[in-house]
Amino acid sequence: MLIKKNAAPGNAFRQLASPVARHLGETMDRRAFLRRSGLGAGAGVLATQLPYNLIGSADAASPAAAPATGGGEGEEVVRRTVCTHCSVGCAIDAVVRNGVWVRQEPVFDSPLNLGAHCAKGASVREHGHGEHRLKYPMKLVDGKYQKISWEQAINEVGDRLLKIREESGPDAVYWIGSSKHSNEQAYLMRKFVSFFGTNNMDHQARICHSTTVAGVANTWGYGAMTNSYNDMQNARAMLFIGSNAAEAHPVSLLHILHAKETGAKMIVVDPRFTRTAAKADYYARIRSGTDIPFIWGMLYHIFENGWEDREYIRQRVYGLDKVREEVMKWTPDKVQEVTGIAEEQVYTIAETLAKNKPSTVVWCMGQTQHTVGNGNVRAMCILQLVLGNVGVSGGGTNIFRGHDNVQGATDVGPNPDSLPGYYGLAAGSWQHWCRVWGVDYEWVKGRYASEELMTKSGITVSRWIDGVLENPADIDQPGGNLRAVVYWGHAPNSQTRGAEMVEAMKKLDTLVVIDPYPSATASMAAMVRKDGVYLLPAATQFETSGTATASNRSLQWREKVIEPLFESKPDQTIMYAFAKKFGFADELVKNIKLVKDKQGWDEPEPEDILREINRGTWTIGYTGQSPERLKLHMQNMHTFDVKTLRANGGPCDGDYFGLPWPCYGNPELKHPGTPNLYDTSKHVMEGGGNFRANFGVEKDGVSLLAEDGSASKGAELQMGYPEFDDVLLKKLGWWDELSDAEKAAAEGRNWKTDLSGGIMRVAMQNHGMHPFGNAKARALVWNFPDPVPLHREPIYSPRPDLVDKYPTHEDKMKFWRLPTLYKTLQDKVRDISKEYPLIMTSGRLVEYEGGGEETRSNPWLAELQQEMFAEVNPKDANDAGFRNGDYIWVESPTKAKLKVRAQVTQRVAPGTVFLPFHFSGWWQGRDMLEYYPEGAAPIVRGEAVNTATTYGYDSVTMMQETKTTLCRVAKA
Amino acid sequence: MKPRFPLRLPAAVAALLLLAGCSEEPQVVQYEQGKYQGKADSRPWEGGTFNGDKAAWERALHERVRSQNEYQRVE
Amino acid sequence: MARMKFLCDAERCIECNGCVTACKNEHEVPWGVNRRRVVTINDGVPGERSMSVACMHCSDAPCIAVCPTNVIYHTAEGVVLHDKDGCIGCGYCFYACPFGAPQFPNGPAAFGARGKMDKCTFCAGGPEENHSEAEFEKYGRNRLAQGKLPLCAEMCSTKALLAGDAAELSDIFRERALRRGKGFEAWGWMTAYGKDKEEAK
Ligand code: SF4
Numbered sequence A: 001m002l003i004k005k006n007a008a009p010g011n012a013f014r015q016l017a018s019p020v021a022r023h024l025g026e027t028m029d030r031r032a033f034l035r036r037s038g039l040g041a042g043a044g045v046l047a048t049q050l051p052y053n054l055i056g057s058a059d060a061a062s063p064a065a066a067p068a069t070g071g072g073e074g075e076e077v078v079r080r081t082v083c084t085h086c087s088v089g090c091a092i093d094a095v096v097r098n099g100v101w102v103r104q105e106p107v108f109d110s111p112l113n114l115g116a117h118c119a120k121g122a123s124v125r126e127h128g129h130g131e132h133r134l135k136y137p138m139k140l141v142d143g144k145y146q147k148i149s150w151e152q153a154i155n156e157v158g159d160r161l162l163k164i165r166e167e168s169g170p171d172a173v174y175w176i177g178s179s180k181h182s183n184e185q186a187y188l189m190r191k192f193v194s195f196f197g198t199n200n201m202d203h204q205a206r207i208c209h210s211t212t213v214a215g216v217a218n219t220w221g222y223g224a225m226t227n228s229y230n231d232m233q234n235a236r237a238m239l240f241i242g243s244n245a246a247e248a249h250p251v252s253l254l255h256i257l258h259a260k261e262t263g264a265k266m267i268v269v270d271p272r273f274t275r276t277a278a279k280a281d282y283y284a285r286i287r288s289g290t291d292i293p294f295i296w297g298m299l300y301h302i303f304e305n306g307w308e309d310r311e312y313i314r315q316r317v318y319g320l321d322k323v324r325e326e327v328m329k330w331t332p333d334k335v336q337e338v339t340g341i342a343e344e345q346v347y348t349i350a351e352t353l354a355k356n357k358p359s360t361v362v363w364c365m366g367q368t369q370h371t372v373g374n375g376n377v378r379a380m381c382i383l384q385l386v387l388g389n390v391g392v393s394g395g396g397t398n399i400f401r402g403h404d405n406v407q408g409a410t411d412v413g414p415n416p417d418s419l420p421g422y423y424g425l426a427a428g429s430w431q432h433w434c435r436v437w438g439v440d441y442e443w444v445k446g447r448y449a450s451e452e453l454m455t456k457s458g459i460t461v462s463r464w465i466d467g468v469l470e471n472p473a474d475i476d477q478p479g480g481n482l483r484a485v486v487y488w489g490h491a492p493n494s495q496t497r498g499a500e501m502v503e504a505m506k507k508l509d510t511l512v513v514i515d516p517y518p519s520a521t522a523s524m525a526a527m528v529r530k531d532g533v534y535l536l537p538a539a540t541q542f543e544t545s546g547t548a549t550a551s552n553r554s555l556q557w558r559e560k561v562i563e564p565l566f567e568s569k570p571d572q573t574i575m576y577a578f579a580k581k582f583g584f585a586d587e588l589v590k591n592i593k594l595v596k597d598k599q600g601w602d603e604p605e606p607e608d609i610l611r612e613i614n615r616g617t618w619t620i621g622y623t624g625q626s627p628e629r630l631k632l633h634m635q636n637m638h639t640f641d642v643k644t645l646r647a648n649g650g651p652c653d654g655d656y657f658g659l660p661w662p663c664y665g666n667p668e669l670k671h672p673g674t675p676n677l678y679d680t681s682k683h684v685m686e687g688g689g690n691f692r693a694n695f696g697v698e699k700d701g702v703s704l705l706a707e708d709g710s711a712s713k714g715a716e717l718q719m720g721y722p723e724f725d726d727v728l729l730k731k732l733g734w735w736d737e738l739s740d741a742e743k744a745a746a747e748g749r750n751w752k753t754d755l756s757g758g759i760m761r762v763a764m765q766n767h768g769m770h771p772f773g774n775a776k777a778r779a780l781v782w783n784f785p786d787p788v789p790l791h792r793e794p795i796y797s798p799r800p801d802l803v804d805k806y807p808t809h810e811d812k813m814k815f816w817r818l819p820t821l822y823k824t825l826q827d828k829v830r831d832i833s834k835e836y837p838l839i840m841t842s843g844r845l846v847e848y849e850g851g852g853e854e855t856r857s858n859p860w861l862a863e864l865q866q867e868m869f870a871e872v873n874p875k876d877a878n879d880a881g882f883r884n885g886d887y888i889w890v891e892s893p894t895k896a897k898l899k900v901r902a903q904v905t906q907r908v909a910p911g912t913v914f915l916p917f918h919f920s921g922w923w924q925g926r927d928m929l930e931y932y933p934e935g936a937a938p939i940v941r942g943e944a945v946n947t948a949t950t951y952g953y954d955s956v957t958m959m960q961e962t963k964t965t966l967c968r969v970a971k972a
Numbered sequence B: 001m002k003p004r005f006p007l008r009l010p011a012a013v014a015a016l017l018l019l020a021g022c023s024e025e026p027q028v029v030q031y032e033q034g035k036y037q038g039k040a041d042s043r044p045w046e047g048g049t050f051n052g053d054k055a056a057w058e059r060a061l062h063e064r065v066r067s068q069n070e071y072q073r074v075e
Numbered sequence C: 001m002a003r004m005k006f007l008c009d010a011e012r013c014i015e016c017n018g019c020v021t022a023c024k025n026e027h028e029v030p031w032g033v034n035r036r037r038v039v040t041i042n043d044g045v046p047g048e049r050s051m052s053v054a055c056m057h058c059s060d061a062p063c064i065a066v067c068p069t070n071v072i073y074h075t076a077e078g079v080v081l082h083d084k085d086g087c088i089g090c091g092y093c094f095y096a097c098p099f100g101a102p103q104f105p106n107g108p109a110a111f112g113a114r115g116k117m118d119k120c121t122f123c124a125g126g127p128e129e130n131h132s133e134a135e136f137e138k139y140g141r142n143r144l145a146q147g148k149l150p151l152c153a154e155m156c157s158t159k160a161l162l163a164g165d166a167a168e169l170s171d172i173f174r175e176r177a178l179r180r181g182k183g184f185e186a187w188g189w190m191t192a193y194g195k196d197k198e199e200a201k
């Protein structure tokens, strides 16, 4: 009964019964579970059949005993991998027989998830069925997708891109990478696109937590979650604002509800009464887009009552006076006027956080995806600094990232404004990485159109459509418009202004999609084009190996579970094939071993790519996580403590699970990783730290370094100090502690560029000092447009009176290479709420991920959520004259209209409409099925909310505004 | 191949109840005894995995129950 | 002897459907058949609670009482199973079951039987040789015979859903309830023990 997979390309691997009723006429209300299939008169009306050709035998071998390779006839092997659907990083044991993934077992040993999964994680084995995946390369011919060979695909796509590069320069091609790539793939992609000669690349982090990364890093050093899901068990109070963890990070609730059970207070502030709110002790409803006034409102009470941690602020915080001036303007009446939250509620929340310390805060897209996103997140940081909660177990800013590897892709992946490890784009950064890559700096420079473009940030993924549509004279790059876009693991329906996106797609010369599930992009393109679109099948993370960085900065190694299905190839293999076509294959893999896959393709080995990352990424401590150390962790999960994440005995004794970055120094230094950032109660060699000295030592005559007495435990100098370089080492008289080889490597360099790691070693191991110095956190970020976060109304605001009081920024002419509108647009639409009176906001469903093509193609998940819907308050529904379950039109000021089911519920307040963002495949009322490549349409299709979203971008990172815009609703 | 349990299920249940009868309330409803007319089933510890070692089966199950209690690993 | 039960902790269940999907995955349950589902009350308003429900493996099982062919039985572990070969697909058990657990897939040969009843097996297979192909086709996997517990519970995202020996589950739940310092908010507690006792705690 077992069917052995045929490895030859082009073979259909398995004849599956007809795909689960793609045309299922029956539609379901999200909430009316009881009425659904199983219970409807016992009818099972939707029942159809899945084949039983995947029979597992009795026993899953224990993972420890599983051989690394194997899987001979009938033999079962267990491969340990990690869920690819969110940043919690739940471990999975995949049982494989004869190359077929037959079962999935929980990993109770994992300290991150203790065996638990949400619906998505419990369903990942379906990737091994993959009926709805793209099975072979395809090309749009006369409006229809046709199968082509890989060879033809690489040649045609390569020739087209080379021609564009020739004619319009390398910046005319835009590369959209992925947060679902492994670290190795994301890193290789940065390098690959650099060698193509452009910084025009980006990935999901832009539209997910870019404001967090920029805001938080500029406040205290690193742009990441400071603590961990596990550490929340130590919190005594938790504030969730703009986070619906119960749906977006379900397994985090295992730790959170445990903490609640042992006494922590749980507070949720959100425009929606979310499932997270349903579990909270306290809930307050906020008007979407008014986070800063609410946070200042809390700080008002904190300052009024003297609840701030004065000693902490004195020693470790810079520039709080200016913040205080702004905060004291936000008297309770003003806060209520803007946010809608009453004084006693704000007071209660502030008091709860102040009196139940350590207290922690959690935020997600509800804070980041706003025109004031960078201000929102910095206000949260300031709140935590004032309470003295940062660098404290149980405290911190627990910023839950989205995709499984969005943290890692941000750290080392395709960012338009930096090289791996946040090195920036200055010549020195390029020289550093060229040394690591073993290539000539001048050669790389020659690949770019000019040195200026090499050091200038590229266009962001949130704005690529403007890169195509904007008047070329207004684009800040000599080549003018973008002519080709490569979507490499990214959904189109996650970017705003979808109505304009199809116009941009129409105008492109070439559109390439590389993805296991490319269908959203494919169908949108086929709707408006006849040719010039290529689809290439990528393998999922279960069909290759590599690391992913969970939200808590822990790296986990995924073993390859199965061979790539159908004709798909892992991304690193595809990259190498294109590098060959482009003529820089040797440069791409100078230090990286190639292995032949079953079809004779060259695959750059993930282990070797990780070793190269290790050699170069000193800034954020991606240097100690060698593949060997990580694999050891994966096999010894049971030795790690769940609350501290620290191994107690065993082969990983003393390490923190997954060596959460920064894990400084060479692997040989055996740094244990850093469980909680900036924690002065620990020695730096034990994962301790302090705030980073990244912004100079003084500003306007005021020192930025930490005050005397504040430093990490055991530091030889218990005071503030600058970051380490060769000069400081000599001044301190520690230079001779370097070996001769280290001296040669360290001369003229600092801790970030010393490839020997000697400077770091001496500072940390010999003297307990932090290589990045010891400074204060900045409450005042002088290099941002609003040094103190200010409330500014969203561009599309429901309150014209408040727009006058709290206007947005001035327009920017050259911002990430594009002109960007603020004030002129806001003025123009000041009164548009008369026509579009309701706030339109979007968010997550537990069953789906991101753009949703992958999860909506999975029958186990698709069955649970069969239709796109909008949550509307009963009052608004009655005013508009429709009832629960009716089809309605949701229309935004762009005039785009979405046809969705009405979910009439008090979950949203009157005046707010909520739409989930995982759907695509309908276009303004029309099913796009005919535009999909044959057999690769997802099971469930629906309107994409972003077809209707409006213009609006953060003033620092170009994050898109998705959470506050306007709409009106009418019965369809 | 494992040996097929020879008894019909009700007999097995009855035998078990005899053994456990002194200390425990019967959990299987009496009136159904002897009425079941389907195929006989084997016990979970018979066959492949445990090969009749009931104690080992019970230990294994006990371990699995414990792993559902995160308080066992978290304090 | 172990007496197998489910217990779903309403204070923890977040309606994530992990349990539902785990079941689909483990047994390749076809579209339209739901051995387990999650029910939510007070949806979207304070007091919202969710509960994962499958066959409750009742001690005094109504489905057993009504089955005209007498093919539903109790195992000694307290699991309610049934013999598909003798099932006539009449649907009485569906009407008798207070939880709507029995399902009647009408696809061709789903679970090896046209229109025959299918329901949660407590991951204990059915009256076929343990781990045989026939058992898997008709009833799904037999985890119990592998010394494992139902996958839905083992994978529950918040460990809301517990499965196993009733006495051991009570121990786990009692510990949680003590920590919470509030009433017992498990599904069915109020029905079983009444409001007075709840308040007396
Ligand atoms: S999606 Fe997240 S919470 Fe759910 S199983 Fe995967 S990693 Fe865990």
Ligand code: SF4
Residues within 6 Å of the ligand: A117, A118, C008, C012, C013, C014, C015, C016, C017, C018, C019, C020, C038, C050, C051, C052, C155, C156, C157, C158, C159, C160, C161
């Ligand atoms: S997996 Fe657990 S938390 Fe999620 S719905 Fe099922 S019982 Fe509830």
Ligand code: SF4
Residues within 6 Å of the ligand: C022, C023, C024, C026, C027, C035, C036, C054, C119, C120, C121, C122, C123, C124, C150, C151, C152, C153
């Ligand atoms: S016990 Fe097994 S069969 Fe029953 S609902 Fe859970 S996973 Fe499904």
